[in-house]
Amino acid sequence: MSEHYNVTEQDQSKRIDKLLSDVIADASRSQIQGWLKDDVVLVGGKAVKSNYKVQAGETITWRVPEPEPMDILPEDIDLDIVYEDQDVIVVNKPSGMVIHPAAGHYSGTLVNALLYHVKDLSGINGVERPGIVHRIDKDTSGLLMVAKNDLAHKSLAEQLSKKTVERKYEAIVHGEIPHEYGTIDAPIGRDPKDRQRMAVVEDGREAVTHFRVLRHFDAFTLVECTLETGRTHQIRVHMRYIDHPLAGDPKYGPRKTLDLEGQALHAKSLGFEHPRTGEWKKFEVEAPQEFTDTLRYLETREG
Template structure:
């Protein structure tokens, strides 16, 4: 299947491997570099190297390789396990880690690490996504629940569908939000102008995000976002929709932003009913060092 990306003014002079890895979730920069080396990616019909700096109006095209039967390998990758028993694992995923393998990159993902650590994971989502009940974006850090067996998987998915799972995020967004709290109820679907992005669109899937201000800064706001639904890129799309895009977001934010590797978004709190015992479990992890350093920078700048 052929894909296309037209370079906008805000992306002028970016390296092509960086631009595409930012634009395409679940495709790593090294994978993009491999595509460029294999001439899968072309600019204005011609092959280029990874360090090519794009120009406004460049037409980037690529043929997505046909998926090959994937033999997942367990990899000894460090994991921050917050909780584990015979049914469930709760992981604090670092920013920059892809959750599950996709065509062309079957290594270095959370799933590869889980296979080494757990051995057994639920098989409901098939061979490429064992145990994965829900996901967070590559550059978003924070808590994920993983099912070790099919019974646990079905229970956790049902809780997500019933909107009973508690999911709270911390984010840094552009601008000063004038309300202390609010609710964004706006349907999300594929952006008709750019199929690599999601957008608030008529006829999209219901999406509800609640937010509360933690602290105002001069031109940024530190917020907590609570998900009622879990659409792709929901917080990123909703905050852009109300003109407060996430800091550092290469897909939905402005070019002039905080110096971060990816969006300032962290899945801080996760709560659910244990699939076997029925006990309510709540877990919380503080944002990673880079996120906290950015908050400290904003604090210092405001003095």
Template sequence: MNETYLVEETDQSKRIDKLLSDVIEDASRSQIQGWLKEDYVLVNGKAVKSNYKVQAGDEINWTIPETKPLELEPENIALEIVYEDSDVIVVNKPSGMVVHPAAGHEDGTLVNALLYHCNDLSGINGVERPGIVHRIDKDTSGLLMVAKNDKAHESLVKQLMDKTVERKYLAIVHGTIPHEYGTIEAPIGRDPKDRQRMAVVDSGRDAVTHFQVLEQFEDFSFVECKLETGRTHQIRVHMRYIHHPLAGDPKYGPRKTLELDGQALHAKSIGFEHPRSGEWLKFEVDPPEEFTETLEYLRSKS
């Protein structure tokens, strides 16, 4: 598909990768940077770099390349299986692992590891996301439930939609929260100023996060968050919204923060009804070493 955009006065001096991420629906800035490198984007008939500052009257022409189908390969990656039967797997995902393959993360994902571990995952989400019912972010650690067949998948998704799945997270956030409990009820959607981020916007989908302050430090708080809904980056967006962004969050947090490999967020527990037996199952795991060491450091400074 070939498209053309004529740069207007209001676009003057914008970086071309930023401008096109606003213009092209469902294209991320990193994707566009890749297209620029491969000369899929031309300005006035010439190739330019991602940092090119557009000028009024520039004619930008781009061709969206055909996406190559992902070929999923089982990979012998260590998994911490918390629970498994013929219907469900509950896994403790480490921080730094992507849940399923996508552009830029074709291998080394949780799905690649699961395919090596077992070949009976549900197919409802297609070949790229077998068994995946819900996700947690790459740098978030903790519990994730996976469906091993379509019937289990449908049951778990329905429970998520009915808000009966219990999900609790631990987080370290900036600032001292002045009250012990709170509920954030604010709709979340794509950030109109940055398509790679989510934000609280009037046009967003309903989102509710409950939190409890577990511990206070000089400039940080240790909190437990309970999800009522499961929007993309929900806890990260909601805590930023109330001016207490997560420590170490490269997307939603301040630059001056604790030295962490990503946001201090851990999916501590998950509870759900077994899709076959109807039995209530609940699992809980401790946060990883980096998280607990950060807590100890904050305690020592207080």
């Protein structure tokens, strides 16, 4: 499936490999340089080199090469399936589970479990990510929608693109936020100092997070975050940006934090239009035990 990006005034004169490494969150700059070398990436239908400087108004197209087929085996792993019909599955993913196989994680993933429990999944994202429309991080728990056929996949992906999917998260963050509501509108791209991380950068992609305070604790705050966009690590990066990083976050948080197995982030609510019936579907799940135990610890510490 071919994809494209229209170069904006803000992108003017950027190197094409640098621009695409920010636009395509799953691809590294070296990967993109390989695609450019193999003429997978075209500008106005023509091949260009990695150091090509883009011009506003140009259209960049690319077709991600098919991955080397991996022998992804179905695995009998317990899944908390919140909803399922002929088109969609909604899963409550546990913290610690990787979404799809990749280097270092060839088994025990959500995809391995889905292949065991479900006969058919959409093939749009290839053999490594069947049915996967969007993702949540390994150590983030909560709701995820999965497409069982291409009709559902296209509909759900379009809803994500149009920002009509409702996604709400609960997070425990460092510090006491002085106001009850806020909106973080700050573009996100790869951190120029560390390509393994994302950061708020001037030439990043649009990213908007709304939050409201649910409860104050001594040196911590429980917040509800609503995603308007869905950039990689968006909530984690945005909360760090306003100096309230997530508790337990090994990548974006402080070393001195709560004793957690990863960031205190839970995808608690998910709403979307059913791809076949058009009916609005909304689901909510309680945070996992570790999250609620942490809240209880913060309560008792105050007492």
